Amino acid sequence: MTSPVWHPFTQHGLNEPIPHVVRAEGATLHLADGSSLIDGISSWWVTTHGHCHPRIAAAIARQAGQLDQLIFAGYTHEPAEAVARGLVDLMPQVPGRDRLAHVFFSDSGSTAVEVALKMALGYWHNRALDGLDEARSRILVLEHSYHGDTIGAMSIGERGVYNAAWTPLLFDVGTIPFPHPDREQEALAALAAACAQQPAAFIVEPLILGAGGMLTYPPHMLRAMADICARHDVLFIADEVMTGWGRTGTLFACEQAGVAPDIMAVAKGITGGAIPLAATLATPRIFEAHRSTDRARLFYHSSSYTANAIACAAAAENLAIWREEDVRGRIDALVRGIADRLASLAGHPAFANPRQLGTIMAIDLLAADAGYLSDLAPRLRAFFLERGLLLRPLGNTIYLMPPYCIDAQQLDSVFAALVAAGDRFGMSS
Numbered sequence: 001m002t003s004p005v006w007h008p009f010t011q012h013g014l015n016e017p018i019p020h021v022v023r024a025e026g027a028t029l030h031l032a033d034g035s036s037l038i039d040g041i042s043s044w045w046v047t048t049h050g051h052c053h054p055r056i057a058a059a060i061a062r063q064a065g066q067l068d069q070l071i072f073a074g075y076t077h078e079p080a081e082a083v084a085r086g087l088v089d090l091m092p093q094v095p096g097r098d099r100l101a102h103v104f105f106s107d108s109g110s111t112a113v114e115v116a117l118k119m120a121l122g123y124w125h126n127r128a129l130d131g132l133d134e135a136r137s138r139i140l141v142l143e144h145s146y147h148g149d150t151i152g153a154m155s156i157g158e159r160g161v162y163n164a165a166w167t168p169l170l171f172d173v174g175t176i177p178f179p180h181p182d183r184e185q186e187a188l189a190a191l192a193a194a195c196a197q198q199p200a201a202f203i204v205e206p207l208i209l210g211a212g213g214m215l216t217y218p219p220h221m222l223r224a225m226a227d228i229c230a231r232h233d234v235l236f237i238a239d240e241v242m243t244g245w246g247r248t249g250t251l252f253a254c255e256q257a258g259v260a261p262d263i264m265a266v267a268k269g270i271t272g273g274a275i276p277l278a279a280t281l282a283t284p285r286i287f288e289a290h291r292s293t294d295r296a297r298l299f300y301h302s303s304s305y306t307a308n309a310i311a312c313a314a315a316a317e318n319l320a321i322w323r324e325e326d327v328r329g330r331i332d333a334l335v336r337g338i339a340d341r342l343a344s345l346a347g348h349p350a351f352a353n354p355r356q357l358g359t360i361m362a363i364d365l366l367a368a369d370a371g372y373l374s375d376l377a378p379r380l381r382a383f384f385l386e387r388g389l390l391l392r393p394l395g396n397t398i399y400l401m402p403p404y405c406i407d408a409q410q411l412d413s414v415f416a417a418l419v420a421a422g423d424r425f426g427m428s429s
């Protein structure tokens, strides 16, 4: 019997196996046929502490029996209040910069990004109504970026085969060159020139571009870009949807650069990866530009499940875990564990460009046909699946982003599979 399910980012015509998972714990997925997989990418970058963390599962169960869902326009509940307070406490603080002090909830990273764009344009729109500024609407983005799959989020992301069908719907943006090591000054000059044209905002994935190929750039570049925006009064939006919650070694990537953005989007690990929730944080000036006795200026965005109480309870428990458990110690151990093993790949002739940022490791496989649409990615997926490993390479870039609870033995077997993939698919072999 064929399934009626239409899967995301899945070419059903290739008839790849679709494993049926029945249970998960820690870094392990258990399949219906009794076998198991190591989850090497945290089930698409969301699972932080491990699957089915007992504290988060219990918080969800408690909340589900008490208050499940509540209209969030004009109403509130303690789980949302607790998450908002907790988030504000955790935001990067930089002397002389306003704090992110206002929290707007939504349900996914894409939506959190859309909300960030709407806040930025709303800010300039409302200032223009007051005669304080010209209305600004242009968005600047970094080359190779990914910010989600809704229309606005696609508009500010890299254009390619994955959004070609919708080009007529996408709005125009200004693209700043990715700051490769030999092009740092070029990128900064391009940003300064673009900022001089008074755009509304510049949005970046801090320190690492995820779906764009796990491309890293150093903290001093993030800092320099934020400083240019501040000088030109261009709103600086940090998309920490992937980088947040310890992924890059610190709670948020912006911390490593001493950057306090005007707007920040968080999602993925906000509930520990158990249930969808997202938040967009803003500084007081963004909030105040919308606060008025005039109803025309309120922030017109909502979705049915905004700040769902069960999701907020999971997020509140995740925040408590960060406060009460040694999460940072576990992350440090994983960072060392990856660094120690990366050497086994770095010398392999089939691999190039090994890189690590915190708990994220990536390496490029030197294969004959390595384009995004080559059949390399499905063949690699199948190869890893046979070896009990869930990995999903981006073209010829193989990356790891495991839950923080993955143990040394599991890491060993992951790296053994990577070496075997190099032996099997590398151009030199």
Ligand SMILES: *Cc1c(COP(=O)(O)O)cnc(C)c1O
Pocket: 108, 109, 110, 111, 113, 146, 147, 148, 149, 205, 210, 211, 239, 240, 241, 242, 243, 267, 268
């Ligand atoms: C995953 C991701 C998004 C989109 O988040 P969804 O929850 O999948 O909508 C946005 N920005 C970045 C940087 C991401 O990695």
